[in-house]
Amino acid sequence: MQVVSEVGLILFCTHIRVVVAIALIVTAGATNAQVAAYKVVDDGIPQALTTASGDIARGRALVANRYQSMCLLCHQAPIAEEKFQGDISTNLAGAGARWSAAQLRLRIVDARRINPQSVMPAYHRIEGLNRVAKTSVGKPIFDAQQVEDVVAYLVSLR
């Protein structure tokens, strides 16, 4: 009985965290209302979304900021100063060894292009979303530069 209720509690907590993450995503708006044009090739976006290259330090700060990016609600990352990291998905350590920049870019821009069932938010998409707060309609979570900054950080995780 004890085991059953603990399993139930763990499932419940996981569910709540996904709901909280989605609620945060809906309320988080990026400053840039534009979505960059991009081309998907295989399972990646080979071309950077911006001409300025991504900044690893800015990308790390974004991933560390659970209010802005929410990454740490679901993932762990080698960011020791952030306690209470998520365990719904993978540890991002080594992401740059597992995936190319192109693959990482598509996962951040729109993870559902790879896995239609994914609970990972589409960080650079404004169409086809459910339950978007009125104030966030037309705004991606990350602007194009923020996508590139996060990709640069992930690529550096080897």
Ligand code: HEC
């Ligand atoms: C609501 C939960 C959630 C959030 C928030 C989230 N992810 Fe994910 N992510 C997942 C899941 C689940 C997967 C596993 C593949 C899938 O289902 O799409 C995944 C897969 C990944 C992968 C590929 C797997 C790996 O580790 O090699 C990367 C890289 C990644 N996420 C990075 C990020 C980054 C960076 C952020 C923040 C900008 C983020 N994720 C936010 C849930 C999330």
